[in-house]
Amino acid sequence: MIRALLCAGAVSLALIGSASAHHSTAMFEWGKEVSLQGTVKEYQWTQPHTFLWVIVQGSNGTVEEWGLEGMSPSWLGRRGWGRNTFKAGDKVSVVYYPLKDHRPGGFYVRVKGSDGQVMEALPQRGG
Amino acid sequence: MNYRVLLQSGLGVICTAALASGGGLQAVAAPAPQAGATAPASESAYAALAKLPDWSGVWDPAFMRPPPGTPRPAAPKLTPTYAAQYAQYQAKNRSTPGLNFVSDVASCVPPGVPQSMQEPYPIEFLFTPGRVTILIETDHLIRRIYTDGRPMPKDADPTYQGTSIGHWEGDTLVVETSAILPSTSPMQGISGHSDKLHLTERIHLVSPDLLAITTTRVDPAVFLEPYTTTAYYRRHRDWQMMEYVCEQNNHDALDAHGNPAFDLSHKP
Numbered sequence: 184m185i186r187a188l189l190c191a192g193a194v195s196l197a198l199i200g201s202a203s204a205h206h207s208t209a210m211f212e213w214g215k216e217v218s219l220q221g222t223v224k225e226y227q228w229t230q231p232h233t234f235l236w237v238i239v240q241g242s243n244g245t246v247e248e249w250g251l252e253g254m255s256p257s258w259l260g261r262r263g264w265g266r267n268t269f270k271a272g273d274k275v276s277v278v279y280y281p282l283k284d285h286r287p288g289g290f291y292v293r294v295k296g297s298d299g300q301v302m303e304a305l306p307q308r309g310g
Numbered sequence: 311m312n313y314r315v316l317l318q319s320g321l322g323v324i325c326t327a328a329l330a331s332g333g334g335l336q337a338v339a340a341p342a343p344q345a346g347a348t349a350p351a352s353e354s355a356y357a358a359l360a361k362l363p364d365w366s367g368v369w370d371p372a373f374m375r376p377p378p379g380t381p382r383p384a385a386p387k388l389t390p391t392y393a394a395q396y397a398q399y400q401a402k403n404r405s406t407p408g409l410n411f412v413s414d415v416a417s418c419v420p421p422g423v424p425q426s427m428q429e430p431y432p433i434e435f436l437f438t439p440g441r442v443t444i445l446i447e448t449d450h451l452i453r454r455i456y457t458d459g460r461p462m463p464k465d466a467d468p469t470y471q472g473t474s475i476g477h478w479e480g481d482t483l484v485v486e487t488s489a490i491l492p493s494t495s496p497m498q499g500i501s502g503h504s505d506k507l508h509l510t511e512r513i514h515l516v517s518p519d520l521l522a523i524t525t526t527r528v529d530p531a532v533f534l535e536p537y538t539t540t541a542y543y544r545r546h547r548d549w550q551m552m553e554y555v556c557e558q559n560n561h562d563a564l565d566a567h568g569n570p571a572f573d574l575s576h577k578p
């Protein structure tokens with residue numbers, strides 16, 4: 184879960200101004216959507232955040248592991264996601280907000296799995 | 311309580327039980343109730359719970375999607391010190407959204423009341439004789455609200471969730487809370503308060519599946535006048551409460567300088 188992200192993502196929240204924050208979004212380029220394709224190494228269905236670890240093959244043959252933080256089981260688990268949503272070896276296409284410091288990581292926004300289904304991983308405006 | 315008192319209480323129970331079952335022991339005077347002691351729960355006390363409003367199920371905070379027509383909360387009237395702090399928060403909110411949420415919560419230190427009631431994940435209510443218990447999913451927080459008529463303890467230790475007593479006014483639970491750790495936040499944008507912070511929460515159903523909690527904060531060190539906000543919660547009867555251990559896989563603890571960090575190591 185990411186309390187801060189719930190906050191930052193919603194205009195209404197700034198108006199209500201009452202939610203507690205878990206952590207700052209300052210490390211991400213929040214709102215800047217970037218995508219990657221790769222193979223799932225592990226999907227961690229854990230609090231306070233899920234993590235999608237993806238092996239990405241570079242054009243020059245390099246292989247790099249990416250760490251993508253996501254919303255919590257408390258949020259995703261009530262919206263159709265689960266610990267078996269991804270398994271090792273799945274081919275995925277991930278839209279994420281990148282880390283500002285350019286390390287291979289970010290926050291996943293939506294994910295398209297092997298079956299072609301796109302799953303939204305953040306609250307949609309108004310919902 | 312010392313061992314002698316424990317022994318006497320124990321004997322009292324044994325003797326009462328023996329008398330009730332027709333035993334021939336002499337009755338002994340029941341020990342005087344301890345301050346803050348919990349009375350034995352009787353059958354009638356359990357039966358009385360059926361008269362309370364139905365708050366069963368799981369309640370999801372509605373701050374992302376408040377009921378239509380919910381007014382924007384009024385600006386708090388703050389003492390100079392806290393007004394400066396709040397102005398700084400608001401300015402930062404405009405210039406660098408998201409950066410404001412830097413707090414120990416990122417390092418798994420839980421928020422205190424009342425902010426703990428506005429975490430993003432659900433809460434649930436348990437009614438037992440003389441007590442309402444609020445279970446907060448995020449960070450596994452527990453609030454025990456004694457409704458058995460006991461007075462507010464005079465010198466309770468300051469804690470994150472404070473010390474609470476409550477009473478029912480019709481279908482509204484009125485909760486009084488004090489002894490809240492001064493390091494906690496009394497509202498979004500304010501960090502810290504005095505040991506005088508006192509909360510009054512009025513909790514009631516506004517429609518069958520919508521609960522309102524109106525919270526009034528009093529602390530002369532922070533607020534020039536009582537500051538009241540209302541939060542809403544939607545009932546989800548088909549949801550289950552989930553486990554939430556913040557230390558399970560937290561990559562977001564603050565660094566040694568108190569700044570946001572992001573640990574990118576893959577921990578198995």
